[in-house]
Amino acid sequence: MTWTMENKIIIINGPNLNLLGKRKPEIYGNTPFEHYVTELRTAFPNVQLTCLQSNHEGQLIDWLHEYGFGKADGIVLNAGGYTHTSVALHDAVEAIETPVAEVHITDITHRESFRRTSLLTDVCAHTIIGHGLKGYEEAIQWLSEHWKKNN
Numbered sequence: 806m807t808w809t810m811e812n813k814i815i816i817i818n819g820p821n822l823n824l825l826g827k828r829k830p831e832i833y834g835n836t837p838f839e840h841y842v843t844e845l846r847t848a849f850p851n852v853q854l855t856c857l858q859s860n861h862e863g864q865l866i867d868w869l870h871e872y873g874f875g876k877a878d879g880i881v882l883n884a885g886g887y888t889h890t891s892v893a894l895h896d897a898v899e900a901i902e903t904p905v906a907e908v909h910i911t912d913i914t915h916r917e918s919f920r921r922t923s924l925l926t927d928v929c930a931h932t933i934i935g936h937g938l939k940g941y942e943e944a945i946q947w948l949s950e951h952w953k954k955n956n
Contacts, residue, residue, distance in 0.1 A: 812851070812878045812949075812952065813853045813854075813877045813879075814852050814853070814855075814877065814879045814880070814881060814945055814949075815854075815856075815872045815879075815880045815881070816842075816855070816856045816857065816880075816883075816941065817858075817869070817880060817881070817882050817883070817884075818838065818857065818858040818883050818885070819858075819860070819883060819884040819885035819887050819888075820860040820861075820887065821860065822858055822883060822885055825838045825910075825938075838858070839856075841938050842854065842856050845941060848942060848945075849945055852945065855877075862893060862894065865882075865894060865897075866893055866894060869882075869894075869897040869898060869901055870900075872901075872903060873898075873900070873903045874901060874902055874903070875902070877903050878903070878948070878952050879903060879905075879906065879949075879951070879952060880901075881906050881941055881944040882898070882905050883909065883941075884907075888907075888909070888913070889913075889920055889922055889923065892924060894924070894925060895924045895925055898925055899928040904930035904931070904948060905928075905930055906929060906930060906931040906944035906947055907923065907931070908934075908943075908944050909932075909933070909935065910938060911935055913934055913935075914935075915935075931948075933947075
């Protein structure tokens with residue numbers, strides 16, 4: 806099998822990521838995510854990208870359940886602040902079959918002490934931290950290579 810337009814990657818962004826470009830641009834940059842998605846779609850013309858964002862933990866879990874059993878070939882997850890607090894998100898990622906690549910725009914290991922622990926890293930197939938928005942591109946590339954290797 807080859808990586809074709811039939812293959813789907815779901816990007817799931819958690820709380821406050823709807824404020825990219827507005828919230829602390831000195832930390833998170835000044836590019837709104839919806840503008841960056843256009844760049845991602847150009848960079849990966851053979852991947853069907855679906856981007857979802859919610860400030861609600863339960864909605865993130867519902868999307869993981871919905872896409873985590875064959876409706877997507879990979880999931881890119883930036884759980885925002887829930888990364889550090891949500892056992893429920895950990896359990897949802899652990900339960901699904903679809904590989905999940907965890908992304909953090911900033912280097913959480915060099916931020917406030919409460920941000921230095923990710924409850925998701927152990928259950929994600931891959932983790933990228935501190936590469937800015939480019940981390941999403943790296944995650945999609947990793948998922949596509951992972952998919953090719955395993956199919």
